[in-house]
Amino acid sequence: MTATPLYVALVRPASWRGLPIMHWLAVFVIGAMTLQLSKSFLVLASVLIPFFAVLRYAAWRDPWWIENWITRLHQTPPHRNALHWSGNSYGPW
Numbered sequence: 001m002t003a004t005p006l007y008v009a010l011v012r013p014a015s016w017r018g019l020p021i022m023h024w025l026a027v028f029v030i031g032a033m034t035l036q037l038s039k040s041f042l043v044l045a046s047v048l049i050p051f052f053a054v055l056r057y058a059a060w061r062d063p064w065w066i067e068n069w070i071t072r073l074h075q076t077p078p079h080r081n082a083l084h085w086s087g088n089s090y091g092p093w
Contacts, residue, residue: 013063018056022066027052 013020019027027048034047058065 015059015063019052019059020063020066023055023059026066027055 013022015021016024030051031044031048035044038044
């Protein structure tokens, strides 16, 4: 299947200022931690501006990378008798 502009527009996550909403959660958490630890807006800006730039580049390359990373973290390791129990590697939800 070729990626037409309509297909790309329909499967991209909702974004604000070039970042998907899930990435903004990471920006707010890092920003709150930085401000809490340093109590300086200059340090906050010096941490968040490069962090925002890296996240924006990552979102430009693959907008679903945080969701894919979370899915990989929730996988359980393969077990020895997988053929006998015939289970998948995702934990029960």
